[in-house]
Amino acid sequence: MKVLVLPGDGIGPEIVAQAKKVLNALQKDGLDIELSEAPLGGAAYDAYGAPYPEFTQKLAREADAILLGAVGGPQYDQLDRPLRPERGLLGIRKDLNLFANLRPAILYPELANASTLKPEVVSGLDILIVRELTGDIYFGQPRGIRVNEAGEREGFNTMLYSESEVRRIAHVAFRAAQKRGKKLCSVDKANVLETTEFWKEIMTDVAKEYPDVELSHMYVDNAAMQLVRAPKQFDVMVTGNIFGDILSDQASMLTGSIGMLPSASLDQNGKGLYEPSHGSAPDIAGKDIANPLATILSAAMMLRYSLNNEAAAVRVENAVKAVLAQGLRTADIYEAGTTKVSCSQMGDAVVAAL
Numbered sequence: 001m002k003v004l005v006l007p008g009d010g011i012g013p014e015i016v017a018q019a020k021k022v023l024n025a026l027q028k029d030g031l032d033i034e035l036s037e038a039p040l041g042g043a044a045y046d047a048y049g050a051p052y053p054e055f056t057q058k059l060a061r062e063a064d065a066i067l068l069g070a071v072g073g074p075q076y077d078q079l080d081r082p083l084r085p086e087r088g089l090l091g092i093r094k095d096l097n098l099f100a101n102l103r104p105a106i107l108y109p110e111l112a113n114a115s116t117l118k119p120e121v122v123s124g125l126d127i128l129i130v131r132e133l134t135g136d137i138y139f140g141q142p143r144g145i146r147v148n149e150a151g152e153r154e155g156f157n158t159m160l161y162s163e164s165e166v167r168r169i170a171h172v173a174f175r176a177a178q179k180r181g182k183k184l185c186s187v188d189k190a191n192v193l194e195t196t197e198f199w200k201e202i203m204t205d206v207a208k209e210y211p212d213v214e215l216s217h218m219y220v221d222n223a224a225m226q227l228v229r230a231p232k233q234f235d236v237m238v239t240g241n242i243f244g245d246i247l248s249d250q251a252s253m254l255t256g257s258i259g260m261l262p263s264a265s266l267d268q269n270g271k272g273l274y275e276p277s278h279g280s281a282p283d284i285a286g287k288d289i290a291n292p293l294a295t296i297l298s299a300a301m302m303l304r305y306s307l308n309n310e311a312a313a314v315r316v317e318n319a320v321k322a323v324l325a326q327g328l329r330t331a332d333i334y335e336a337g338t339t340k341v342s343c344s345q346m347g348d349a350v351v352a353a354l
């Protein structure tokens with residue numbers, strides 16, 4: 001199996017190095033993977049003048065699975081839009097048709113106090129957010145910044161979903177719900193936006209094929225409120241690209257830190273890109289203090305979904321649970337009575353716990 005590693009920018013290389021340690025340890029125990037590396041985002045712009053250069057594209061297309069750190073940083077904000085790091089990430093998602101983004105928000109019992117919510121509200125939390133990743137206002141045309149007829153500048157984007165796009169993500173979400181608590185909440189803004197009114201109609205239609213799953217609908221503003229009021233009411237949530245982006249960052253705080261939330265972005269055939277849900281955290285880059293657990297847990301998802309190695313995935317997840325049980329914490333999840341460790345120390349501890 002070929003695994004392409006894309007460290008990216010900011011804390012990307014630091015957190016990916018920890019996930020690589022874990023994969024290297026598994027390799028020594030017989031995991032049959034071949035690792036290669038390429039730049040994406042700002043690092044790719046620096047090396048090749050493009051955020052998703054041909055060099056990276058070729059390796060990405062050949063790989064069975066991809067592990068990404070994060071992209072972006074203020075030093076790239078002044079570039080022309082097509083050259084910005086984030087366009088590299090959107091480019092690889094679109095190029096590889098990685099339409100199904102799974103973002104599990106799980107509260108480990110040891111982090112009950114790290115969550116911003118009261119322990120009784122979050123204890124046992126286990127939500128899966130299924131975010132559509134290659135459509136919506138992120139990709140709809142037309143888009144841009146222009147001068148209108150009145151001579152005033154305006155910015156515009158297009159929220160767009162085709163029926164096939166909604167159907168395929170609906171099936172992913174219903175199948176996920178079937179394997180879990182059999183409850184699916186589709187999040188929309190159907191009271192205002194036609195795109196999501198259409199989304200809701202298709203979700204309702206696909207539900208007929210999954211009579212064992214209870215489908216509900218919720219407006220996104222209410223969903224944001226319910227996520228902090230009573231998050232355990234949710235099992236699987238399915239939503240479009242932009243709402244899923246926002247709700248998954250919000251859900252991450254229920255688990256104690258955005259540094260705990262992994263993600264998998266999958267195509268129809270099990271090929272996937274695995275990355276933490278957070279960004280390149282320029283404010284803490286280069287300090288060896290970032291939390292690498294979301295990236296390590298993303299590597300576990302890669303073992304599960306693309307490398308079909310459930311045993312190795314569980315082994316990594318158990319190692320993460322073990323380091324938390326040992327009281328080891330990076331700064332973002334630190335609390336009195338625990339032991340503060342650096343990013344690299346956390347990586348070493350997970351390897352030791354394997």
Ligand SMILES: NC(=O)c1ccc[n+]([C@@H]2O[C@H](COP(=O)([O-])OP(=O)(O)OC[C@H]3O[C@@H](n4cnc5c(N)ncnc54)[C@H](O)[C@@H]3O)[C@@H](O)[C@H]2O)c1
Nearest residue numbers: 070071072073086259277278279280281283284290291332
């Ligand atoms: N998937 C991605 O590559 C991705 C995702 C989100 C944002 N970004 C990009 O990252 C850059 C920074 O964006 P932002 O600041 O809005 O979001 P961010 O997620 O990078 O950071 C938000 C806050 O969370 C903290 N944080 C994030 N990850 C952490 C970790 N592992 N451990 C400890 N703390 C962590 C940061 O220090 C910061 O205070 C931007 O260029 C943005 O476009 C990339």
Ligand SMILES: CC(C)[C@H](C(=O)O)[C@@H](O)C(=O)O
Nearest residue numbers: 072086089090245277278279
């Ligand atoms: C960096 C950005 C393009 C990306 C997104 O919006 O999808 C990020 O926020 C994410 O959640 O992966």
Ligand SMILES: [Mg+2]
Nearest residue numbers: 245246249277
């Ligand atoms: Mg995001």
